[in-house]
Amino acid sequence: MANIKSVLIKIKRQPTPDASSAWEEFEIPYKPNMNITSALMEIAANPVTRDGKQTTPVTYDSNCLEEICGSCAMLINGRARMACSALLDHLEQPIKLEPLSKFPIVRDLAVDRSVLFENLKRVKAWVPIDGTYDLGPGPRVTAEQQEQAYPLSRCISCCCCMEACPQFNEETGFVGAATIAQVQLFNTHPTGHALKHERLAALMGDGGIQECGYAQNCVEVCPKDIPLTKAISEVGGEVMKQALSELFRR
Ligand code: SF4
Ligand code: SF4
Ligand code: FES
Numbered sequence: 001m002a003n004i005k006s007v008l009i010k011i012k013r014q015p016t017p018d019a020s021s022a023w024e025e026f027e028i029p030y031k032p033n034m035n036i037t038s039a040l041m042e043i044a045a046n047p048v049t050r051d052g053k054q055t056t057p058v059t060y061d062s063n064c065l066e067e068i069c070g071s072c073a074m075l076i077n078g079r080a081r082m083a084c085s086a087l088l089d090h091l092e093q094p095i096k097l098e099p100l101s102k103f104p105i106v107r108d109l110a111v112d113r114s115v116l117f118e119n120l121k122r123v124k125a126w127v128p129i130d131g132t133y134d135l136g137p138g139p140r141v142t143a144e145q146q147e148q149a150y151p152l153s154r155c156i157s158c159c160c161c162m163e164a165c166p167q168f169n170e171e172t173g174f175v176g177a178a179t180i181a182q183v184q185l186f187n188t189h190p191t192g193h194a195l196k197h198e199r200l201a202a203l204m205g206d207g208g209i210q211e212c213g214y215a216q217n218c219v220e221v222c223p224k225d226i227p228l229t230k231a232i233s234e235v236g237g238e239v240m241k242q243a244l245s246e247l248f249r250r
Contacts, residue, residue, distance in 0.1 A: 008093045013108050036095070101163065117157070127186060152227075153185055154226060175209075214233075
């Protein structure tokens with residue numbers, strides 16, 4: 001983009017959850033090292049479309065600006081990714097911005113991703129503690145355990161993996177890859193392990209791990225390179241073992 005003096009951006013807008021959507025086109029001055037968030041800020045400073053129509057600033061979620069908070073996920077040229085780490089220099093123009101398609105729209109590019117948090121509650125994705133008093137030091141975590149856990153702990157709840165997953169839809173009610181990876185994280189934690197049985201039980205049946213078709217779209221789009229398919233296959237094995245042992249105990 002060496003000699004390009006402006007950037008063309010098409011944005012799918014929707015003022016309310018029930019309104020119909022429409023595209024607006026913007027042309028902003030090119031500056032080196034811009035990302036999608038800074039382009040949206042540029043538009044907010046002067047919300048006028050390419051054909052001169054005054055409009056409103058585009059609504060989107062954003063917080064950390066460094067791919068840590070997970071809030072700025074959207075479809076950028078059709079791919080689920082983070083706005084703050086998507087550099088304009090690496091994107092084909094016109095750049096197309098759309099909200100994630102599998103989550104209820106709040107406004108413009110902002111969507112309601114609370115389904116992920118409900119799914120994390122469903123599988124008890126936390127380390128249980130007995131009260132809030134000082135419990136003393138927890139069990140030791142070996143360097144090997146830390147190495148296994150760290151990649152899984154990098155999840156930023158962006159929902160890109162769910163957006164890209166063909167199985168994540170209303171029909172299946174599938175919990176999605178992020179939730180399964182968090183089950184693996186907390187089940188392998190020496191204290192979190194206490195809820196392992198309940199977590200695996202929550203992944204059995206409708207919407208559980210058997211909905212996964214191993215298409216691996218999730219791992220392709222995860223901005224934090226989380227080993228999702230490895231986690232899915234390991235948790236799948238554990239779910240199967242637990243289901244079989246319950247069957248034989250009857
Ligand atoms: S492997 Fe495929 S079906 Fe399973 S969670 Fe990932 S994208 Fe979805
Ligand atoms: S697993 Fe990856 S893509 Fe999915 S929510 Fe976590 S960080 Fe985002
Ligand atoms: S603003 Fe936090 S991940 Fe993009």
